[in-house]
Amino acid sequence: MILDLVSSGFLALKDYILHHILTCLIPAFLLAGGMVSFFNKEAILNYLGEKTSKLKSFSLATLFSFFIASCSCTVLPVGSGLYFAGAGIGASFIVLWVAPSTNVLSLLFTGTILGAKMAISRVVASLFMAFLVGWVMSLIFEKKEEKKIDSTEKKKLMAKKQAILLFLIFLSIILPNYIAQGKSYALNVLVWAIITVIWLIYAINTLNKEEAKNWLRETFWFVRMIVPLLLLGVFIVGVIGKLLPKEFVSKWVGGNSVLAAFLATISGQLMYFGTLTESPFIDTMLKLGMGKGPALAFLLTGPGMSLPNMLAIGRLFGIKKAVVYIILIMTLGTFVGWFFGNFVF
Numbered sequence: 093m094i095l096d097l098v099s100s101g102f103l104a105l106k107d108y109i110l111h112h113i114l115t116c117l118i119p120a121f122l123l124a125g126g127m128v129s130f131f132n133k134e135a136i137l138n139y140l141g142e143k144t145s146k147l148k149s150f151s152l153a154t155l156f157s158f159f160i161a162s163c164s165c166t167v168l169p170v171g172s173g174l175y176f177a178g179a180g181i182g183a184s185f186i187v188l189w190v191a192p193s194t195n196v197l198s199l200l201f202t203g204t205i206l207g208a209k210m211a212i213s214r215v216v217a218s219l220f221m222a223f224l225v226g227w228v229m230s231l232i233f234e235k236k237e238e239k240k241i242d243s244t245e246k247k248k249l250m251a252k253k254q255a256i257l258l259f260l261i262f263l264s265i266i267l268p269n270y271i272a273q274g275k276s277y278a279l280n281v282l283v284w285a286i287i288t289v290i291w292l293i294y295a296i297n298t299l300n301k302e303e304a305k306n307w308l309r310e311t312f313w314f315v316r317m318i319v320p321l322l323l324l325g326v327f328i329v330g331v332i333g334k335l336l337p338k339e340f341v342s343k344w345v346g347g348n349s350v351l352a353a354f355l356a357t358i359s360g361q362l363m364y365f366g367t368l369t370e371s372p373f374i375d376t377m378l379k380l381g382m383g384k385g386p387a388l389a390f391l392l393t394g395p396g397m398s399l400p401n402m403l404a405i406g407r408l409f410g411i412k413k414a415v416v417y418i419i420l421i422m423t424l425g426t427f428v429g430w431f432f433g434n435f436v437f
Contacts, residue, residue: 097331104330105323111277115284116166119264124173125311126261129303130254136178142234146182150226153183154219157190160266163365164401165322167191169314172408182230185417186222188405193396194218198371202391205371213388213436217428221392225420233413253298260291318404325400329364332399345377348385348433350426356386357425360393361402361418370394385433389425397421
């Protein structure tokens with residue numbers, strides 16, 4: 093039994109390393125390092141800082157997140173990169189939530205497999221959760237900037253050459269998912285490799301030695317902070333998956349009760365789903381008798397949060413912020429599952 097559990101943990105690690113490290117995490121870390129080293133801190137504060145109106149900063153963070161097709165672990169370097177570059181805590185956690193839970197690609201996939209009503213409900217529920225998460229995190233942890241920013245003065249986010257470089261790296265994260273989804277993983281790698289060669293050539297010809305050094309230093313900082321706990325979390329999820337089979341979960345999340353929504357939310361938080369894998373799983377669960385409300389809660393928390401994600405957030409942002417965020421998602425996910433299950437579906 094113990095050998096089977098350990099084997100399941102290592103199989104989960106093997107699958108994660110083979111399918112996520114190369115095409116997801118490596119460019120995400122480089123993007124995060126670039127955000128910290130290239131972004132103009134004052135411009136970040138103007139757009140996403142705590143002094144910026146919540147409506148403006150939260151809306152911009154949400155809009156940005158919709159176009160990042162990432163899982164809960166891939167988005168960690170991006171969200172934390174924005175935070176350490178000067179973004180407010182609320183806007184940063186909105187990115188951490190929305191990008192994996194409700195990106196454009198996952199919504200298209202949800203609509204195709206589960207129907208338009210479920211896809212629309214996913215958008216509405218995610219936006220509701222995102223703005224509440226952003227507001228609560230800002231309310232509790234907001235720190236006033238020491239330097240007052242003149243909002244009338246236009247600030248460039250970064251130099252043009254750096255913006256082009258980060259955009260190319262951003263494409264190396266999202267295009268493999270958009271182009272190769274449903275096809276072979278080899279095509280995914282090929283798309284990633286082509287874009288990577290392009291941005292490598294561009295970086296060599298545009299960045300000076302000091303810029304490159306700063307960029308790589310910030311990138312390796314994220315790697316050291318995130319990767320060890322990420323891999324540990326993936327291993328634990330593999331073990332949990334062995335102990336908690338899908339049939340057991342489906343048995344307890346039938347109907348649309350508060351308990352069913354709560355169990356679906358907790359199950360989603362403890363498991364790990366790469367983006368786009370949650371919809372086929374939920375389709376199967378619905379056929380086994382899962383309620384539509386709990387299904388929506390799982391659709392959000394499955395890709396939006398995971399045990400590896402929670403461990404890494406605690407390391408990056410501190411235990412207090414991680415605990416508040418996890419409890420918020422748990423509470424809101426339960427409410428969303430119950431409300432939509434009883435009053436929408």
